Amino acid sequence: MSNAPTQPATDERIKSRSKFREALIRPELGGIVGTVAVFVFFALFAFDSGMFTSKGVLNWSQVSAQFMIIAVGACLLMIAGEFDLSVGSMIGFAGMMIAILAVTLGWPVWMAIITTFIVCVALGALNGFIVIRTGLPSFIVTLAFLFILRGFTIYFPQTIERKTIIGGIKDAAEGDWLAALFGGKILTGFFSWLGDMGLIETFSRGSREGQPVVDGVPMLIVWALVLVVFGHVLLTKTKFGNWIFAAGGDAEAARNSGVPVNRVKISMFMFTAFCATVFATCQVMEFGSAGSDRGLLKEFEAIIAVVIGGALLTGGYGSVLGAALGALIFGVVQQGLFFAGVESSLFRVFLGVILLAAVILNTYIRRMITGER
């Protein structure tokens, strides 16, 4: 085998592909096209609505960031070949747990947050463990957890406080180091400088006259960006990322090659739970309260963002950057319709249409990749 065998320089049956077509075959395509389309649309039809002022930008950025946080978890899990339908209930459950521990039981907020993270990630591991052990579809196992967690989220505050919303977290979190990591803002100095320079909008009257309308970047957005970068690097640039693709592409083939499929899947369930808990903590810190109905339907919104981002529902293919773009489209459209004064129920129509379009596009791209017909 030392001598290199002679071979034809090219195979006459491999059609050369244009660079353009090569560039098309990537999971993020739908997300990129969608993002451009959405921004062009709103720039044309709702430019004067206040959507592109600093306050407007902050508004849809925050909504998009929320979607991004849960979409990153859902994306990696979907590529690993599983679903988690309990994300929405997990958000409600985590928020309520922080509120009960910190407000009702009077724990320090940092302790409440850490305990909640531990419990929720453990619940994610339990989800994964049951899926792996029983071999049942994750769809059904996590559907059970959707109801179990939502049930507890309503039961506990009802039983303990006789109400379904627990407030007073803002006061409890005052000066707490860990709470600031979820509810604080960064770059406040930079923004007030921008305001002073007249580069961004400032209040023109009232007690905050002269201060910028947007006084910093909320930690929610920071978390979203950090998680997106982390997820993207993990998926595309590490060994573990290869295992995620392999576990979702064909678990049996991956096992034959020595990939620890069970470990990969369970850790992705844990990561999804972690993302849901980040979402919940940011939300609780922002609102200062936890409600039993928080996070409703979030699991589906996360999955839709992931699918718009080019991931296949069957696993083994997808992109975190795509999912982040999916989340951005989501946030921009939801808030954009609000700014444009369009009836908000039409948002759901849009959601359904874009989901269908994304799934069809994805199927087409997959055929191009695998050469199926």
Place this chain on the structure above:
Amino acid sequence: MTEDTTFHHGDPAPSKPLIEMKGIQKHFGSVIALAGVSVNVYPGECHCLLGDNGAGKSTFIKTMSGVHKPTSGEILFEGRPMSFEDPRDAIAAGIATVHQHLAMIPLMSVSRNFFMGNEPVKKVAGIPFFDHDYANKITMEEMRKMGINLRGPDQAVGTLSGGERQTVAIARAVHFGAKVLILDEPTSALGVRQTANVLATIDKVRKQGIGVVFITHNVRHAMAVGDRFTVLNRGQTLGTAKRGEITQEELQDLMAGGQELATLEGSLGGTV
């Protein structure tokens, strides 16, 4: 009915066998899947294991690759008795299996597939990253050696033909240090030209001193590359013959069943 000593009739063995399976029995409850099968594989040979469906070929190679533990019998690997607890042990020892249903993931690139489970890492700032440059380079090199033209290392395995996928799987096993390569019906679903490619690959691998176990029920494919032929029937070996000692028709008849055994005894030179 089969004795190990009946195997090496004729010339002395060229070297020591890589792996010796002696009197392997495997029972599943009341079913006797293997009733004392003995096979050995030398470095640089292609040992064909033939048999009709249900003959016990799959059970036998699963025993060899550590999936099943034999009920009784002995496995010697490079002269030392071995007991594989699971396939990982067998892989670590150097016994690689390319399955009939491939260990390839169509949606992933050739290079990601090639290094699946054995990803090369490069540390950047103490963090181990997947070394894509190295993986791509090696993949292209190995594929070129096997005579496969890739558009690029990021081409998805799904775009390759069945024969090319087999070749990728074989190249991967060889690259990661297989000493014994078990091919489970690699040609069963392939067309004529693709089969020829896979058979050519087997020949290349053999010349590198790797012992190849080629499972098939196609006698013509076996005759094309085999150095020795062992026929399994109903969990038993009907004997091992060397290339040139047996004709295609005789092998075919052997595979057909034990009824004709008596009449075929002469043609196998008393090895049955």
